[in-house]
Amino acid sequence: MFCIKHDILIPNFDEPYSNSGRSRRKIVDHTVLHHFRVEVFYKIIDWQLQELNDRFNEVTSDLFHGVACLNPVNSFSSFDIGKIMRMAKLYPDDFDQFSMGVLQNQLANYIIDVRDTNKRFSDLGGLGELSRKLIETKKNLTYPLIFRLVKFALLLPVATATVERAFSAMKYIKNDLGNRMDDEFLDGCIVPYVEKKVFRTISNESIIKTFQDMKPRRVQL
Incomplete structure (x- = not known):
């Protein structure tokens, strides 16, 4: 053709x-x-x-595979307990050794419940719909560790985008002329640059007053 x-x-x-x-x-x-x-x-x-x-290194791949296995599209066709467990290991502060054992048991019961027994979970379009359905059916209380992973999966794109925006901002702020600034001053410059929409709502007078009230100064701004 x-x-x-x-x-x-x-x-x-x-x-x-x-x-x-x-x-x-x-x-x-x-x-x-x-x-x-x-x-x-x-x-x-x-x-x-x-x-x-x-x-994409091994850690990133395990994270993406875990998110894909949680996706309810096509009646949870991508569900895989092993890959989801590897994803959970990437969050050691939230899943200790005892929680990992509980999570594995929850996953075994969860897939039978939502795929084979409960018809309300059929034809879901993504993780957002899954999280809402878990709350509506109170399954978030029955499977709290799985619901925690679903929330992590939903927050991941936002967190990743925020980090990418911060690194992009550093290229403009910490250039050849400003490469000697310390971390505290760099943080103070990056936050307004990244969160432009928030800082547009703050007047210059408010910023000047806050800066003036931080400590006594010789000159009134």
Whole structure:
């Protein structure tokens, strides 16, 4: 279809492949189909996988897999207790050794309850709908540790975006002219830059008055 649309000669995939950059006297031992499938398509897929592996480490992958397994889409088709447990291990302050054992038992009962028994959890569209349904049915009290993981999964995009915005702001604030500022002064500059919408609602007079009242000053601003 692509070749027909752009008036490109459609190759015969059963013919021996001939590389214009090599000597034609060299015997070709594979077909055109093999060239496009193995040397082009598979190679590009390998490059993309390598880029993904370089960008997302093991911890990030475990986190994303855990979030995907909590997703109720297609009647919890992605549910996997092992991957969810690996996600929970990334939050040691919230899941100690005892809680991990309780969580595993809750997950075993939870999937039977919401997928096989309770029809109110069918056809949910995402984690947001799942969290609302858990509260409506009081299942958040029955499975408190699972509900905690669902909340973490919902907060993750917001927390990640906030961190990304903070790092982007640092590029503008801590430049070559201001690279010697200490951490406290840097924090004071980044917060107004990142939270622009909040600080637009604060008048300059209020800021000046707060600054003036922090300690006695020689000059009245």
